[in-house]
Amino acid sequence: MSVAWRISLILLLVLLAAGAGALIDGYPGAVMAALLVLVGVVVRDSLALSRLIRWLRAPEATPTPKGSGAWAEVFYRASRQLRLWTGRVGYEESKLHRFIEALQVSPNGVILLDENNQIDWCNATAAQHFGLDVQRDLRQHAVHLIRNPEFVAYLQAGHFHEPLHMHRAGSRAQFTLSVQIFPYGDQQKLLLSQDITQLERTEAMRRDFVANVSHEIKTPLTVLGGFVETMRDMPLDDTQRLRVLDMMQAQSDRMRHLVDDLLVLARLEGDPYPPAEVVIDMPSMMTQYQNEALALSSGRHRIGMEVRTDLWVRGSPQELHSALSNLVSNAVRYTPDGGSIHLQWDAVFVDDKPRWAEFSVIDTGIGIAAEHIPRLTERFYRVDRGRSRESGGTGLGLAIAKHVLLRHQAELLVHSTPGKGSRFVVRFPAARLAPAGTPSAANAAENALKAA
Known part of the structure; x- marks a missing residue:
């Protein structure tokens, strides 16, 4: 007191x-x-x-x-x-x-349910996942708002030790949610949701990659095994033997190119930074690409070129040659005889300063349907599998090109119309550009030639 x-x-x-x-x-x-x-x-x-x-x-x-x-x-x-x-x-x-x-900015959806499975609270991610209104839908029963038979059965069964995978329709496309419920308190429940669409796509790509590699290697091995058996069991004259040996050499080369491309792709994916860079003489490189196109075409196409001579680019000559020459060779392979292929190096200027530069390959080939364009740079993805194998490609060229361009902060743009042709554009940012005649560029084209 x-x-x-x-x-x-x-x-x-x-x-x-x-x-x-x-x-x-x-x-x-x-x-x-x-x-x-x-x-x-x-x-x-x-x-x-x-x-x-x-x-x-x-x-x-x-x-x-x-x-x-x-x-x-x-x-x-x-x-x-x-x-x-x-x-x-x-x-x-x-x-x-x-x-x-913190819950509002979480990439996972969070919903609090009371003992009657009514929504006490939800974050913005959950509202987006399930199409909820964070104000209007409070105190509403969950199954009245999340009208999915699988979810209703999951909630009523009460066995929450495993997540539920739900397919939902969004404003633009289908997506997949992983949903799991955790009981707590006095019969309350915590519902967590996660968008696993990209994980499913990645897993599907991994399965496709393994299957494609197995198929691509199995085919030439089967052919080689058949030829070996033929040479062992059947009498062949010199002409027949040479013909079989040539075909065996072709299949062996195909496997070697495939393994080489896989090793290149693994190296590019494992190292996000390009090797030592130089300033590349793009006009000289463009001449090289034109000569390669002429050699591959053997007079079957009209090949033109338009080059801006006052602008070069910084990067790895070997890597960029690999990526850009792949676009040129694809244009030759998929353009019918008598068609035209045009190579272009140009830039967009703003206030007398380059904003970006573009390497373009324009052809009058068979074209690509719109639904295939987003998947062109996937490993082993082919618009026409039979035609692609006939052309001698491994199915990894554009995947390699994508990784090379990412290492150079460049982007690949594809515009195509079936039956009319395609335009592949590689856009380099201003930070990658340099004036013509910049030191260290003298040997860039020569190094690329040696690498090729």
Whole structure:
């Protein structure tokens, strides 16, 4: 008990004792005086208690009441405890706000369900996954909003140790969700959702890659095995033997090219940074590409070229030659006899400064349907499998080109119309460009020639 309360209690006891003594001794006036003092104390305390109650109803809107004696300490201690309580509440509210902010930016969807499977709260990701409105759909039953038979069965079964994979239709395309529920508290549930569309695609690509590699290697091995058996079991004259050996050499070369491309692709995927770079003399490189196209075409196509001579590019000559020459050779392979192929090196300028430069290969070939274009750079993806194998490709050229261009901060753009031809464009950013004649470019084209 504090000193102020002790003084007030002692004063009250003294008054009571004095009144009792005066009453015993026959002094009613003294008793009356003691009663008046006691009434004054009661009135004072009642008023102070009333001020305390009014202040506690709205402590932030009214100043702390003032009092004397024990009430001064009451008001002080109440104000102090209120400040401490307000500080703790503010700290906890701040922690809760930060926690909710973290959940809102989470790539996973989060939904809180009550004991009746009604939505207590959800973050923006979950709203996007399930098409919910974070305000309107609160307190609604989950199965009324997530109308998926598999989800309804999953929720009702109550076996949540394994996630559920759901296929959903979005505004642009189908996507796949992994959904899992975790019970907690008093029959509440935490629902987590994750978009696994890309994971499924990656897994499908991995399976396709293994299957394609197996198929691509199995075919020439089967052919080689057949030829070996033929040479062992059948008498062949010199002409027949040479013909079989030539075909065996072709199949062996096919496997070697495939393994070489796989090793190149593995190296490019494992190292995001290109080797030591130089400034490449693009006009000289363009001449080389034109000569390669003429040699591959053997006069079957019209091949033209348009080159900007005042702009070169920084990069790895060997890697860029591999990527860009692949685009040129593809144009020759997939353009019918009598068609035309045009090579172009140009740039876009803004305020007399290059914004980007473009290497383009334009052909009048068979063209590519729109649905195939996004998948052209996938490993072993072929628009026409039979025609691609006849052309001698491994199915890895554009995949290698994509990784080379990524290492050079460049992008590949494809425009094509079936039956009319295609335009493949490699766009280099301004940071990769250099004026013609920049030092270190003298041997770039020569190095690329040696690498080829």
